Amino acid sequence: MKTYLPPKFLVERDMDRCIKCKVCINQCSFDTHYYDEEDDQVKSIIGNCVGCHRCMTFCPTQAITIKKNQHQYRDNVNWRPEIIEDIIKQAETGGVLLTGMGDDKEQTIYWDHLVLNASQVTNPSIDPLREPMELATYLGSKPDKIDLDEEWNLKTILPPQVKLDVPIMFAGMSYGAVGLQVQESLARAATEAGTLWDTGEGGLHPSLYKYGNNTTVQVASGRFGVHPEYLNVARVVEIKIGQGAKPGIGGHLPGEKVSAEVSSTRMIPMGTDALSPAPQHDIYSIEDLAQLVHALKEAVNYKKPVSVKIAAVHNSAAIAVGMVKAGADIIVLDGLRGATGAAPKIIRDNVGIPIEMALASVDSRLRKEGIRNHASLVVSGGIRNSGDVVKAIALGADAVYIGTAALIALGCRVCQQCHTGKCAWGICTTNPLLNKRINPDIGAKRLTNLLHAWSTELKEILGGMGVNALESLRGNRLQLRGVGLTDSELEILGVRMAGD
């Protein structure tokens, strides 16, 4: 069937600059460029370009420019080009539209409507370059009270705690969704920076066991690669109920991504679809969640915190109370903009609620119930910079997960082709030739740099507020003000209007 889809991007090649070195041909995994022997020219099939900038970045003479195809439809706020083109695609395939990364639509990004406070006159700001500044964060359940003996030693036995030097962790991205080199980069950077990375649900490759002390292992509905050693090597065990990009549905890692190595880590035959059921079939209720939480606590002999991750949905606050009461030591909320290696587009863009709202309502509710100390609260889904991190912490989060931001540090251009398995940057693919494009030495360095930069910025912002420990900012919504928000938005966020 001839496709009616217009090309998304135009490839402009400056023939004066092109030296016909064919780097672009080799770099593009979507077969956009080719060498025309007759004309002795490198040419492009523009319909294939996904706008990932791989060729442009590696062209030694900067001969290539990628531009958006500016073809015009008649203006229509209802029938926008994306909507028209989605219908064309489905008319041609009859399939569920699949996509990668997070929701790219125009729902309000509340981080951009929150502004932070700073000290002026009435209390001094602190210069973090010369004064101590504490970012350390402890994840885990905290007791209601502690007992000390006569010599002021702690008598209470604390539930397991995990110390993070920086309150930013790498979000779950499974081996299979991303390549092993990406996971190694994340693991090494997490180790270096004193934080955690997360395996996602594809098991843990044995070559990464040595980073176990900085690893969160996931137990999800597919139970891929879950065995006693996997649980015991980790620092935190995370039950994944849901994901912001696709709340309520499972996942299908397509058979073509289940390579020999992926199959050995997931422990399923090569080439079969790795199916993650929509629910965990041992969890149909809060009581069942408590059962799995405690099964895992038994499995690790109560030595590690058990975390539970859900997608932020309408009644997250009530669910979160249940999760904490079920024994979760850490709860993770993944918001509307949380990303994925593959999800139906209609679900990614329409299901779930913004993380800022979920975070504020969950934190408020847990406080009202008097159980906020029983679990740490981690948020993810659209954290873009250290400003978002500070705002999340002021809204009540203990720490954040970053996924997309980490991948961008590794080269990702958010072209949203993760589901194709062809990632030209070698990130979201299991093709060994493409995977080689991520060098873990360089990857770890880029990620460590990112965390270092964000940490420095966090300290600057804290210092500006006159606060010398992140702990003092946690849940302190008075440090936030809203701009351009309605009364009910401000009420749910628990934040006052700017100027108030």
Add this chain to the structure above:
Amino acid sequence: MEQVITTKNEESINIDADGILYKELNVILRDLNSKGIKRVKLNNVYGQRYIGTDLSQPMEIEISGTPGNDLGAFMNGQKITVYGNAQDCCGNTMNNGEIVIHGHAGDILGMSARGGKIFVRDDAGYRAGIHMKEYLDKKPILVIGGSTQDFVGEYMGGGVLIMLGLNLGKEIKHKAKFIGTGMHGGVIFLRGQVEQYQLGKEVGVAELSEKDHQVVYDNVNEFASYFKLDPDKILEQRFIKLFPRWLRPYGRLYAY
């Protein structure tokens, strides 16, 4: 701990589990396991969960009574024999080992099992063998003497599930529906009859090959030996083989 140990010799220990919480019971089991005790008999078990979870050494655990949910969850190489019924999630994500149940089992028996063997003398509940996996020599085996409720073998990705229907009378008509729905690996051997409408749409039906017969023969013999049954009598009946028609049941669902 000493007070619950009723009898003791070098290798085998009897424990009265009456009134002991699961957490304490597992502390005792971990302790005995680390001391190299090879056999433990638990009497008066009333619903304690997670028995057999987190033991590192081989051990035989004999249970009289009713163990709770998640019996042998994440188990790694131990052997559990239950004189009574097992509840839900028995053998949940089990890695290795053996569970023999002289009675019934509840829902999601052997869920996501990665290896090991489970033998149930009587019936199992809903979704038995759901999402079992296999990889090379790691191949979970689940033998159910009676029959099951719906969705048996759902999402099955590997392993062997054998359903004998021993308590279904002469005609051996299984009642489960959606058998093997979403199945994309492994095999189900069914003794007796099912109608086409009872099978998931991903499931194909075939005669057993010689190799299949051997698998059934070996496992039925092992099953029969535990429950003192005559294996030849069981094997007299016809078995059918249910297999996944595609490795990738949902490969054509999407537009890229």
